[in-house]
Amino acid sequence: MGSTITEKILAEVAGKSIVKPGDEIMARPDFVHSYDFPGYTDAFFREMKDEFGLEAPPAPERFALFIDHLYPPQAPKEEDLHIITRDWAGRQGIPLFEHRGIGHQVAAEVGYAVPGRFIVHFDGHISQLGAFGMLALGLRRNVLEAFVREKISIQVPATTKVNLQGRIPRGVLARDIFHSILAQFGPSFCRFQVLEIGGPAVSELSMASRQTICGLAMFTGATTAIVNPDDCTDSALSQIELRLKPRRVQSDADAHYSQQFDLDLDSLEPLVVAPPNPANVHAIHDFEGLEINVGYIGSCASGRLEDLRVAADILKDRKVKQSFQLYIVPTSRLIMQKADDEGILGALIKAGAFITSPSCDYCFGHIGTMTAGQKAISTGTLNVPGRMGSPDSEIYLASPASVAAAAVEGQIVDPRRFL
Amino acid sequence: MTLPDLNGRVAWIFHEDNFDVDQIVGVKNIKLTDIGELAHVAMTSYDPEFAKVVRPGDLIIGGRNFGYGHPHYPPMKVMRHFGIQAVIAESFSPGFWRGEISMGFPLVACPGILEAVERWHQLTVVWQEGLVRNKTTGHELKMEPLSMADYKMLQCGGLIPYLKASLAEGARL
Numbered sequence: 388m389g390s391t392i393t394e395k396i397l398a399e400v401a402g403k404s405i406v407k408p409g410d411e412i413m414a415r416p417d418f419v420h421s422y423d424f425p426g427y428t429d430a431f432f433r434e435m436k437d438e439f440g441l442e443a444p445p446a447p448e449r450f451a452l453f454i455d456h457l458y459p460p461q462a463p464k465e466e467d468l469h470i471i472t473r474d475w476a477g478r479q480g481i482p483l484f485e486h487r488g489i490g491h492q493v494a495a496e497v498g499y500a501v502p503g504r505f506i507v508h509f510d511g512h513i514s515q516l517g518a519f520g521m522l523a524l525g526l527r528r529n530v531l532e533a534f535v536r537e538k539i540s541i542q543v544p545a546t547t548k549v550n551l552q553g554r555i556p557r558g559v560l561a562r563d564i565f566h567s568i569l570a571q572f573g574p575s576f577c578r579f580q581v582l583e584i585g586g587p588a589v590s591e592l593s594m595a596s597r598q599t600i601c602g603l604a605m606f607t608g609a610t611t612a613i614v615n616p617d618d619c620t621d622s623a624l625s626q627i628e629l630r631l632k633p634r635r636v637q638s639d640a641d642a643h644y645s646q647q648f649d650l651d652l653d654s655l656e657p658l659v660v661a662p663p664n665p666a667n668v669h670a671i672h673d674f675e676g677l678e679i680n681v682g683y684i685g686s687c688a689s690g691r692l693e694d695l696r697v698a699a700d701i702l703k704d705r706k707v708k709q710s711f712q713l714y715i716v717p718t719s720r721l722i723m724q725k726a727d728d729e730g731i732l733g734a735l736i737k738a739g740a741f742i743t744s745p746s747c748d749y750c751f752g753h754i755g756t757m758t759a760g761q762k763a764i765s766t767g768t769l770n771v772p773g774r775m776g777s778p779d780s781e782i783y784l785a786s787p788a789s790v791a792a793a794a795v796e797g798q799i800v801d802p803r804r805f806l
Numbered sequence: 807m808t809l810p811d812l813n814g815r816v817a818w819i820f821h822e823d824n825f826d827v828d829q830i831v832g833v834k835n836i837k838l839t840d841i842g843e844l845a846h847v848a849m850t851s852y853d854p855e856f857a858k859v860v861r862p863g864d865l866i867i868g869g870r871n872f873g874y875g876h877p878h879y880p881p882m883k884v885m886r887h888f889g890i891q892a893v894i895a896e897s898f899s900p901g902f903w904r905g906e907i908s909m910g911f912p913l914v915a916c917p918g919i920l921e922a923v924e925r926w927h928q929l930t931v932v933w934q935e936g937l938v939r940n941k942t943t944g945h946e947l948k949m950e951p952l953s954m955a956d957y958k959m960l961q962c963g964g965l966i967p968y969l970k971a972s973l974a975e976g977a978r979l
Contacts, residue, residue: 411953439969527908528905529904529965532969536973542955578871605901608899608900
């Protein structure tokens with residue numbers, strides 16, 4: 388029997404010829420990434436030293452740090468945290484990326500998304516690098532293990548495959564595809580497993596769309612998601628100077644999957660995820676007419692060029708409704724530059740959007756904070772109460788097209804009316 | 807060395823699937839850090855008397871995919887303050903699982919548990935036999951085995967002591 392791409396990557400980094408789901412292995416991450424956040428990086432640096440007597444992490448050339456949360460700082464203690472990070476990175480000679488954008492996206496832009504390689508982070512949204520055919524695991528605080536020893540203990544996960552069939556209908560975006568997976572198969576169908584996105588229609592998906600879908604994998608219970616590299620991957624990678632040589636691995640035709648499901652793209656429609664949790668998925672029609680105060684296009688799960696492009700298509704020659712706050716936050720500086728080159732930013736500004744440089748902070752209400760009674764439509768990652776401000780505000784997750792359409796009307800509407 | 811058996815009463819049962827632990831203290835209180843304040847608000851929407859009736863060593867029972875959502879630390883911090891020594895659930899959400907096990911807090915995945923227990927039943931978790939025994943009814947259920955790493959993490963009392971022990975023994979796996 389063959390192996391999945393995940394099993395092949397883990398076998399390689401564990402120095403074994405083959406691994407199977409359930410095997411407990413010691414695996415050497417090719418890359419270890421973190422952004423700085425209180426209780427994470429500052430704690431890791433302290434614990435390395437105080438608990439393990441380590442100044443530097445093992446094989447520090449594998450490490451990179453990102454400043455994307457609490458950015459720009461709004462209080463002295465936030466800047467203090469960034470200083471700790473800069474000092475530590477400087478002492479270890481570890482690359483630090485700041486004001487470049489959201490780390491998970493920047494990582495891909497600067498060559499850390501290398502097919503066949505293994506990367507760990509504490510944040511589960513690193514799974515979006517699975518779009519490039521790499522295994523990207525968010526380990527929460529357990530990532531400390533990678534800061535104190537070169538190999539980390541991993542239990543090889545089983546893989547569930549979702550086969551995409553058909554064509555993507557007009558007005559249906561990557562967010563709608565992910566939310567459809569969640570609606571059809573449930574919030575735990577992939578618990579402790581890897582979600583492999585495949586099938587004939589995977590070629591329909593841009594790299595940005597693959598990143599969006601893979602980046603949200605945790606809400607299916609998955610530990611990460613992955614797409615086998617194809618022509619689209621090769622084409623994206625040809626423009627990037629990679630930091631390691633790719634390993635050309637693919638799932639075998641006879642690989643074993645614990646489950647396989649088909650998702651028929653032709654039947655999909657725009658969706659919204661209503662409060663109070665990421666599994667509460669509905670057709671957009673169920674909420675049409677609901678008055679909305681705030682719109683947000685950004686986060687590691689959106690805010691890429693294709694997302695900004697569709698927002699501009701809708702908002703061009705239209706206006707954001709009076710008193711509606713539309714925050715548009717390109718995911719990286721590079722994306723922002725490209726959007727400017729295409730005239731996208733100009734169109735959005737003219738329509739009345741509030742556009743800022745990249746930051747994670749809108750997604751968790753650190754900026755653009757809502758008060759009680761307000762409602763947002765958002766491409767952020769999560770809609771639990773309090774995520775974007777008051778616990779008595781509400782978040783409806785949707786595609787960037789749906790956010791842009793809502794900004795025009797001040798209420799939830801079907802974006803297909805504008806496309 | 808095996809993990810010692812856990813003996814305790816069922817202090818509460820969360821029947822719902824995908825239970826968001828933030829509900830234990832309520833989202834409005836999720837930013838509280840003072841343990842006294844947390845203890846004052848915790849569980850009040852489920853049982854206003856909970857803080858009075860809970861005893862050290864008690865257990866919490868959960869449904870499928872327990873800990874789904876975006877779990878914060880205060881709810882389980884206050885549960886530990888009350889003396890809750892473990893959560894036994896049909897299954898757990900991976901993020902919650904990792905977060906709690908890395909703090910050395912026992913979680914027991916035990917399919918069938920919801921049907922098998924009622925509030926205040928006396929249970930024993932027998933790690934060595936992989937069993938949850940309901941001492942009140944005599945019923946026994948199999949738990950899902952822990953990975954070796956998770957088992958050791960519970961044995962050591964959390965991530966840092968586990969890593970220290972593991973480094974000391976040269977990480978033989």
